Amino acid sequence: MSIDVLSPLRRRLRLTFSGQTDGVPDWELALEDGDDAGFFAPDSVTWRVHSDMTPIMGGIRALLTQALHPGVLAGVVDHSHYREDPLARLAGTIRWIFTVTYGDTAAARRASQHVRRVHEAVVGQYVDGRGIGRPYSANQPDLLEWVHLAFTDAFLGSYEYVRGPLPASDADAYVAEWATAAKLMGVPNPPTSFAALRERMNAYDDGARLSSGPRVDDVVGFLRNPPLDPLLVPGYRMLFAAAVDSMNDRYLDLLRLRRSSLGPLPLPVRPAAQATLAVVGRALGATGPSEAAARRRLARLRAL
Numbered sequence: 001m002s003i004d005v006l007s008p009l010r011r012r013l014r015l016t017f018s019g020q021t022d023g024v025p026d027w028e029l030a031l032e033d034g035d036d037a038g039f040f041a042p043d044s045v046t047w048r049v050h051s052d053m054t055p056i057m058g059g060i061r062a063l064l065t066q067a068l069h070p071g072v073l074a075g076v077v078d079h080s081h082y083r084e085d086p087l088a089r090l091a092g093t094i095r096w097i098f099t100v101t102y103g104d105t106a107a108a109r110r111a112s113q114h115v116r117r118v119h120e121a122v123v124g125q126y127v128d129g130r131g132i133g134r135p136y137s138a139n140q141p142d143l144l145e146w147v148h149l150a151f152t153d154a155f156l157g158s159y160e161y162v163r164g165p166l167p168a169s170d171a172d173a174y175v176a177e178w179a180t181a182a183k184l185m186g187v188p189n190p191p192t193s194f195a196a197l198r199e200r201m202n203a204y205d206d207g208a209r210l211s212s213g214p215r216v217d218d219v220v221g222f223l224r225n226p227p228l229d230p231l232l233v234p235g236y237r238m239l240f241a242a243a244v245d246s247m248n249d250r251y252l253d254l255l256r257l258r259r260s261s262l263g264p265l266p267l268p269v270r271p272a273a274q275a276t277l278a279v280v281g282r283a284l285g286a287t288g289p290s291e292a293a294a295r296r297r298l299a300r301l302r303a304l
Contacts, residue, residue: 034104062154102294129211242273
């Protein structure tokens with residue numbers, strides 16, 4: 001009788017990502033239902049990127065990038081219980097991303113409308129990078145856009161950091177495809193090429209919309225050492241280091257983060273991250289439940 005040495009890791013990963021240790025969440029099984037193929041095909045770059053293990057690292061990078069906008073950060077700090085229950089927010093984000101990626105078009109729209117309804121209560125005041133107080137709402141187009149830009153940049157950047165650069169046409173395709181998710185969330189005119197993504201993100205660094213400060217430092221400290229199961233801590237720390245290593249110098253300066261090094265010598269973070277994600281992939285399996293459910297729907301619809 002063989003011993004599954006990865007079983008403890010598998011249970012803890014499932015609890016972290018879905019909130020349960022055994023079985024598949026009902027919302028993932030429901031992705032088998034529906035009447036169309038969804039917004040993205042199995043041969044899309046979106047499926048290629050999102051079905052990989054790299055979005056785990058990408059999620060860390062996205063949260064770090066999002067924290068640079070004081071309006072986005074205020075919404076998280078003032079209206080979420082990320083410190084008391086960080087996994088709940090993570091599970092909600094994963095549910096929305098996978099439903100939009102793998103669900104039929106009706107499920108993707110419902111999931112996005114649900115997030116927008118939750119956002120209606122997320123309002124308040126924040127101080128911008130020039131010290132000016134401003135009102136915010138989580139459904140403001142500029143805040144929604146920054147969240148979308150951060151996700152797109154982080155997921156694509158993490159995939160290329162771990163797996164190697166995509167052809168320019170594939171990078172453009174990913175940005176153009178995932179613009180659909182932005183439109184579902186109410187983002188007007190999202191970028192549809194990699195160059196446009198870079199240009200749009202650079203435009204936010206105008207001295208007011210992106211900033212550092214005590215609130216950013218606090219969130220960075222939390223993301224560096226979140227309250228995870230001890231079995232997951234070594235792998236998480238490696239992926240956090242990889243997320244930092246993959247980011248541009250300007251954002252690292254604002255976040256007050258440095259790439260891992262031993263004195264003047266950089267540490268080999270990339271191969272360590274590749275090994276970490278390989279173990280995670282071995283524990284969770286090659287095909288995730290969301291993708292498997294989508295493939296069953298496509299087979300039923302004869303759309304494969």
